[in-house]
Amino acid sequence: MKDLDREASQRQTLAFALLGLVTIGWMAGLAFGFAAAGGAGGSLVRTTPAWLSPALQGVIGIAIASVAVVLTAITRRIRIRAHVLSEALPRLLN
Amino acid sequence: MTTATLSRVGRDLALPREAEGFDMPAIARRMWRPLLAMGLMAVAAGVVTGIVQATLSTPLHVAQVAAWNPGLLFLGVGLLLGSVTFLLATILGELRDGGTSVQKALGEQALILKRPLTGKLFPPVMMMGLMTLLATLVVGFVEAARLDTNPSGAADIAAWVGPLRFAGVALLFTSVSLALATIVRSLRFQAGRIQQIADQRSK
DSSP states (O other): OHHHHHHHHHHHHHHHHHHHHHHHHHHHHHHHHHHHHTTOOSHHHHTHHHHHHHHHHHHHHHHHHHHHHHHHHHHHHHHHHHHHHHHHHHHHHO | OGGGGOEEETTEEEEEGGGOOOOHHHHHHHHHHHHHHHHHHHHHHHHHHHHHHHHOOOHHHHHHHHHHHHHHHHHHHHHHHHHHHHHHHHHHHHHHHHHHHHHHHTTSOOEEEOOOHHHHHHHHHHHHHHHHHHHHHHHHHHHHHHHHHOHHHHHHHHHHHHHHHHHHHHHHHHHHHHHHHHHHHHHHHHHHHHHHHHHHHHO
């Protein structure tokens, strides 16, 4: 039970870390978009239209992966809940 | 065959745990990891290809990569959404097994929710979404090949393949919604079953 609890907590933390990455990603994407629209110099900004959309789809991919990680944490919490109910409910009803 | 063993729990139909035939959550438990890994790899490959595309100097090559790379990225996103759908099926399996263990601990017959229509629909809808995205990736390569010899044909393909990609993603989101709706039914069933057991014991 402690293992399941630890795993669930670790996965929640990982999901939050991924969400942090996603937030940084879309903010950087917006910044590059505005920089490209403003006609700023630099080769990176000039080539932005070519790579920005794929990069932002990568950000969406990380966001969906974080959803998957949270769902694995939920799976473990459901197992813990089932175990606790199996233990406690008979004592409460009898 | 299972109709003889059906009973009613609240508004839902129930059947004994041992009467369930096809075990979808068992397949989902094995499949979500490969789908997640393939999705992440496809998205990473798409991002790298986008960076390579930005360094290309020949307009034809840029257009050719632009023709198939969105298909690769959409397929990656689709595989990730497929993994999410399988994880939702895994959650359904955990709810079913957890409910079974609680009922057995109470000394009652273990009843499970008879799979509702949403539960029957979400796996094929997910597969349809993934097949659509796979097809659009192939069509993207065909479009890229035609850019050199038949540009107007390539433009025709580009006109419909983009919306088809979004249709594939829409199908995958539909499957996620259907799986979530099944989870809602499963939670309602469990509450109803506990209520039923308590009512039987208080009589």
